[in-house]
Amino acid sequence: GAGVSQSPSNKVTEKGKDVELRCDPISGHTALYWYRQSLGQGLEFLIYFQGNSAPDKSGLPSDRFSAERTGGSVSTLTIQRTQQEDSAVYLCASSLIPFTDTQYFGPGTRLTVL
């Protein structure tokens, strides 16, 4: 079947605006993850969903960041009042089950905050 998809592919926004990034996991995958890839910080974990709940959101950098998952499928990462330091590639991954299964990644969304 289809892999993990993310939209938009690229997003340019102005400082202070809100943005929403979307992730469609592989069908049937119960676990979903968000990571951020930036020049200064490398690849960082943000949040993990099992079904619609988030057992681990310890990687979210501030309360401006939030995420939800509905129907055990699509997830949206929302960044409020964007700052220039939020500029990064946001990667989504999914796995059939957590803990033991391989994570498969989407192509990412490149966010640029002007």
Place this chain on the structure above:
Amino acid sequence: AQTVTQSQPEMSVQEAETVTLSCTYDTSESDYYLFWYKQPPSRQMILVIRQEAYKQQNATENRFSVNFQKAAKSFSLKISDSQLGDAAMYFCAYRSTETSGSRLTFGEGTQLTVNP
């Protein structure tokens, strides 16, 4: 907390030759998974190979193999018969099975160039 270190920011290899990428990690856990992912310019992270820590046998996937040294906490990737399509950023990653069991912890990455 676990850490992953890739000490080679850049590597280069001639087409058809063999190259080894290094990775070390730090953990107090006994059971975990290790991965190598490849990220070409398209940004998509592609799984190259996976190793379960409880398995002593080194994982192999076609031209890709690992040298897993659990006591030394070392996990190197060997690419044989390098091809132009192997050029990419390679990330080593660790995943615990005991605590925060689902997140991946990545190294800094190694940029591999394949010269024709």
